[in-house]
Amino acid sequence: MTNKKITIKDGQTNNEIDLPVLDSILGPDVVDIRSLEKNLGYLSHDPGFMATSSCESKITFIDGNEGKLWYRGYPIEELAENSSFVETAYLLLNDKLPNINELNNFSNDISKSMNVDSSVLNMIKVFDKNSHPMAIMTACLTYLSAKYHSDIDIQNKDYRYNSTINLIAAVPIMAAWILNFIHDNDFGQPNQELSLAENFINMSFPNISEEQKKLSSKAMDIIFLLHADHEQNASTSTVRLSGSSETSPYAAIAAGISTLWGPTHGGANEAVINMLEEIKNSDKDVEYYINMAKDKENPFRLMGFGHRIYKNYDPRAKIIQKIAHEYLKKLDESNPNKPLFDIAMKLEKYALEDDYFVSRKLYPNVDFYSGIVLKAIGVPQSMYTVIFALARTVGWVAHWNEMIEDKNFRIGRPRQLYTGKSKTSYIKIEDR
């Protein structure tokens, strides 16, 4: 703990107070404003939390200006090159890379939890076939929160470990069940000898060739790894705030899934392909859409471009871009996706050269390329954000555990700037 501080002075009263500065290992240090109201009578105000640290965390570091993303200090590029989704999940949860025994034990615990209770299938079948898969997945988590409600014990380490493993294993299996449900296919069952990515591909695409299964499972495992965590993004902040009331972890994850669903967050990968389809089917060219995106009066946004934190290239986008380009190289002219991907490459070129995008540092983000790879694998668009959610479940439970183990753990309760009416007396309806 250093004695660094900042002094602020109230211009109205000349009162001044010192606020401690807390050291960040990387990134900006933070001003601890917890005494501001008591000592100076003010709250801080930061709609959208653009400049607010909501917690202390050791899990993920992002440097948006440098385009850096580190999981527990390990650069995402090195993990994508050398690690796997399950090993990275262990790292995010335990703040260390596992040795071979630790990895085997962790993988076995996950494999044992892959046998999701088949009563979940009855719940999935209640939905219309054209229901959005994110709605069905949210319901699956709520169903599990009911099923496992009786043994909730948030402060118990074993309870937290078992819930963590259950969630990491169950969400990918339920994702495959949901995909098969909307495709009217057999639900299938997981194979405990296979990884979560291999099970997702095997269960979702049982009839593709072994070679295609291998290629798609590898791409899927990297996509899971890249989407596993991203510090205090909207859905992770939701899981933290929801979990801070000591609710069921399954219910807190359901809240995270609902937040991720939005098109400006995890829903962007689906929105990217919808946008490419719209451009492909319209009589307008790419330039027309680029100009629409640049028009302040027009709410149209180029899906898959820009980021709240990255004002440089999203490092995940660079990694997925390579996979996307590998898939694109394999596409022959007859492939129905070719026109779509040609449009994507034109948009990418514009965004990297046009001053509107370059000056605002609106680079292609992870969702721009993941939508292209998932489309190439054959995943239905409506399932893209479910895949994002299944991967981000690892980050969500890592933050949930870190929050509960934090010595300052308490329920979160943001404040507000009230600009409503002063005290107003009730008027009877006959006098209104």
Ligand code: SDX
């Ligand atoms: C994810 O938080 C996370 O970490 C999220 C995520 C994760 O892993 O959890 O990384 C996953 O959500 C990635 C982002 C996916 N979303 C999209 O691709 C949707 C399209 N992107 C935009 O909606 C937007 O870029 C956001 C929401 C991502 C970021 O919005 P900001 O930070 O509020 O951006 P901004 O409004 O401050 O933009 C600055 C300028 C504005 O123009 P000016 O006022 O300067 O003239 O850039 C413009 C914006 O109008 N702008 C865009 C644009 N994004 C921003 N213009 C056209 N197209 C866009 N996509």
